[in-house]
Amino acid sequence: xxxxxxxxxxxxxxxxxxxxxxxxxxxxxxxxxxxxxxxxxxxxxxxxxxxxxxxxxxxxxxxxxxxxxxxxxxxxxxxxxxxxxxxxxxxxxxxxxxxxxxxxx
Amino acid sequence: xxxxxxxxxxxxxxxxxxxxxxxxxxxxxxxxxxxxxxxxxxxxxxxxxxxxxxxxxxxxxxxxxxxxxxxxxxxxxxxxxxxxxxxxxxxxxxxxxxxxxxxxxxxxxxxxxxxxxxxxxxxxxxxxxxxxxxxxxxxxxxxxxxxxxxxxxxxxxxxxxxxxxxxxxxxxxxxxxxxxxxxxxxxxxxxxxxxxxxxxxxxxxxxxxxxxxxxxxxxxxxxxxxxxxxxxxxxxxxxxxxxxxxxxxxxxxxxxxxxxxxxxxxxxxxxxxxxxxxxxxxxxxxxxxxxxxxxxxxxxxxxxxxxxxxxxxxxxxxxxxxxxxxxxxxxxxxxxxxxxxxxxxxxxxxxxxxxxxxxxxxxxxxxxxxxxxxxxxxxxxxxxxxxxxxxxxxxxxxxxxxxxxxxxxxxxxxxxxxxxxxxxxxxxxxxxxxxxxxxxxxxxxxxxxxxxxxxxxxxxxxxxxxxxxxxxxxxxxxxxxxxxxxxxxx
Numbered sequence: 001x002x003x004x005x006x007x008x009x010x011x012x013x014x015x016x017x018x019x020x021x022x023x024x025x026x027x028x029x030x031x032x033x034x035x036x037x038x039x040x041x042x043x044x045x046x047x048x049x050x051x052x053x054x055x056x057x058x059x060x061x062x063x064x065x066x067x068x069x070x071x072x073x074x075x076x077x078x079x080x081x082x083x084x085x086x087x088x089x090x091x092x093x094x095x096x097x098x099x100x101x102x103x104x105x
Numbered sequence: 106x107x108x109x110x111x112x113x114x115x116x117x118x119x120x121x122x123x124x125x126x127x128x129x130x131x132x133x134x135x136x137x138x139x140x141x142x143x144x145x146x147x148x149x150x151x152x153x154x155x156x157x158x159x160x161x162x163x164x165x166x167x168x169x170x171x172x173x174x175x176x177x178x179x180x181x182x183x184x185x186x187x188x189x190x191x192x193x194x195x196x197x198x199x200x201x202x203x204x205x206x207x208x209x210x211x212x213x214x215x216x217x218x219x220x221x222x223x224x225x226x227x228x229x230x231x232x233x234x235x236x237x238x239x240x241x242x243x244x245x246x247x248x249x250x251x252x253x254x255x256x257x258x259x260x261x262x263x264x265x266x267x268x269x270x271x272x273x274x275x276x277x278x279x280x281x282x283x284x285x286x287x288x289x290x291x292x293x294x295x296x297x298x299x300x301x302x303x304x305x306x307x308x309x310x311x312x313x314x315x316x317x318x319x320x321x322x323x324x325x326x327x328x329x330x331x332x333x334x335x336x337x338x339x340x341x342x343x344x345x346x347x348x349x350x351x352x353x354x355x356x357x358x359x360x361x362x363x364x365x366x367x368x369x370x371x372x373x374x375x376x377x378x379x380x381x382x383x384x385x386x387x388x389x390x391x392x393x394x395x396x397x398x399x400x401x402x403x404x405x406x407x408x409x410x411x412x413x414x415x416x417x418x419x420x421x422x423x424x425x426x427x428x429x430x431x432x433x434x435x436x437x438x439x440x441x442x443x444x445x446x447x448x449x450x451x452x453x454x455x456x457x458x459x460x461x462x463x464x465x466x467x468x469x470x471x472x473x474x475x476x477x478x479x480x481x482x483x484x485x486x487x488x489x490x491x492x493x494x495x496x497x498x499x500x501x502x503x504x505x506x507x508x509x510x511x512x513x514x515x516x517x518x519x520x521x522x523x524x525x526x527x528x529x530x531x532x533x534x535x536x537x538x539x540x541x542x543x544x545x546x547x548x549x550x551x552x553x554x555x556x557x558x559x560x561x562x563x564x565x566x567x568x569x570x571x572x573x574x575x576x577x578x579x580x581x582x583x584x585x586x587x588x589x590x591x592x593x594x595x
Contacts, residue, residue: 008469015428015472016435016449017465018457030527031469037528038417041486044493051488052495054318055544055569056305060347075206079439098437103448 002032109134110274114178114331115358117277121167121177128167128177132160132221135179138275139223142595145246145273147266149184150192151224159221166219174338176219181270181279184225185232186212186322187311191222195313196230196240199434199459201441209311210343211280211322218338223276226266230461231431232287232315235533237265238520239463247295247517248273248592251557258517258559261291261533264325268295271325273595278326278335282312284319285419286513286537289549292325293512293562296551296590298332298579299325301537303569304544305350306336308343316426317348319419319541329550329580333357336572352570360573364580367401371578372505376412377536382514385555390511393552393563396585397509397578407501407508411493415539418494420531421474421487422542427464428471434459466527495543502568507578510536512549512562540566548579551588560590 005024008031012019019027074092077084086096109131112120120126136153156179163177187193187205194200208216216222229239236259237245247260248269260269264281268291271279281288283301292299300323307322314320324335337357343349373394378387394404436442436455443454460468474483501508513533540547546569549562563582567575 003473007473011469011472011476014476015468016452016456017460017468018453019465020457027466027469030466031473034420034470034527038420038483041414041417041421041490044411044414044490046486046489046493049489049492051485052492053488054348055495055542056348056350061344061351063344072206078206079203081202081436081438081440081442100437101444101446101448101451 003028003035110138112277113328114175114277114326114334115328117178118176122172128160128163128221129157131177132156132179132223135223135276138273142248142273142275145248145269146243147226147245147270147273147275148181148224149194149196149227149242149266152191152222155191156221156223159216163219163221173217173219174334175215177221178219178278179221179223179276180215181224181226181267181276182212182222183228183264183267183279183281185228185282185313186280187313188212188222188225191225193225193313194242195232196228196242197459197461197464198241199441199456203440205311207311210308210345211312211339214341215280215338220338226264226270226279228266229263230464231313231427232263232282232284233427233463233467234262235286235290235530236520237262239461241461244520245269248595249296249517249559250593251559254557256519259294259520261294261513261517263287265291267325268292268297268299271295271297271327272592278324278331280322280339281325282320282322283541284316284423285541286534288323288325289537289547289562289564290513290534292549293551293560294517296560296588296592297325297327298329298548298550298583299323300332300336300548301541301546302336302340302572303546305348306546306570306572307339308341308346308349310343310345314430316423317430318426319423329576329583330358330361332548333361333576350570355573357572357576360576361580364577364584366397366578366581369402369507369574369578370405370505371397371402372405372407372501372508374407374409374412374501374508374510376409377510379535381532382511383516383555386511386514386561389553389561390509390563393509393582393586397582400581400585402578402581405505407504409497409501409539411490411497412539414490415494415542416531416535418487418490419538419542420470421483422491424467424471425475425484426471428468428475431464431468491542494539498543498545506574508566510564510566512536512564516555516557516559516561536564545569546572546575548575550579550582550586552582552586553588554590560588
């Protein structure tokens, strides 16, 4: 499997990852090398083998559909990189918002 | 009297309980070592004020008659565990300025048992690497050097800072996380003990996620008994991690005292004899088996036929999960934000500037293998191979109680060596990844020195949730190998 520059640009776009134009070709080479090495998996016959998604054979536990915490808006927003906007600055746990650039014109 | 920084965790807690020293004194002695060896770059964030405050509280608890399992023991925490109010970076620029508002379960368990935090250790970015060279904060230097050669060596990775800090006696123990070998390989490179527990033994809640079906927190220490003590404190069922096992925590340390391995069957997987492994390591592996045999164990040759496919399958599964997990770093809710003309450009700019080269590479691999049209050919295939690897181990454990293998194919290498090609670097984890894929516990025990005077480790692999047998075998190996060397100058 060989990846070209265009494919790398396409997956970078899917991953929302800005990759400078000059890095596309070297990355295509590296990734092609990795995928060529991964190709050896095709030697293994996996017909009728159930894919393993988890090593724990524990059934995922269920819990009651109840709110177990809340009222911590100040903590939730504490790391907001664009700065948060609070509904009531004197009571930050009353709620607030993350800020992003304008999405809808 | 022995220096406080030369005591093991078991010795420290004993000295503290006999009032021969105080948690404050112990903390000060170790903080002085952090100062002395800062050039190793083992820590991203030091927390001396917190250490002093916690040590004082520990002394007060002890004076009032309360003492936890690790009362007054200073520990270093891999900077992948969230600590409330302490910057947590995962060694990435994208978490710039991130201060968690909550404490990970594993570290909360450690503090509950009386341990004292001295700082957050350096690692490969998002725990992706085997050399600690991918950290945004620069590589960590291994305290060990080749005899007559002054070149800096890597401590291994990804938990390189945690391993180097223990090897340099800056702390008697530390935490790491192991996805494909990130505890065991640095333990081997630094001449200490490192244990990856069974997947589900330690809670992953509050640990920055890399590959969720593989990630598992675990301890580093200088002895097997200390490693068991740390594991005991770290373990336990946590409802906040749905993959955390609802099992009681055994007295792990008891398994390491006067280890009796008579009649224990030790499997030697023939597929681990691979080209590219240094001859000295192959020799040490045979010697290790002889030591266990002399202690009463019985060697059994076993076969794990899909061993060679574990590594390429891992490099589908781990990047796929990484690309999904790392989708959360979008510049909106926490961490770095690089503005753009619209929201999409904000995402792309933030992630382009925030992630380092290896992390970007793995996100791209993961995105590709999960993308439309490729899912079955890559991800499903890898999961099927994973099932075959797990079956191999299951069959092998019908014939033996533990497996003995090398931990890594070589001793520590110099910074810059083997950086030319990603696949060469990935090969470093060939002996540790199969057990990770099967979710099994593994431990690396220092067992000898190579001709250059560098430590070499042997790995023992156990059955799921049978860390006690694993620790018993490890303690027997430790006793027989009698590894006492330490890096010159530390």
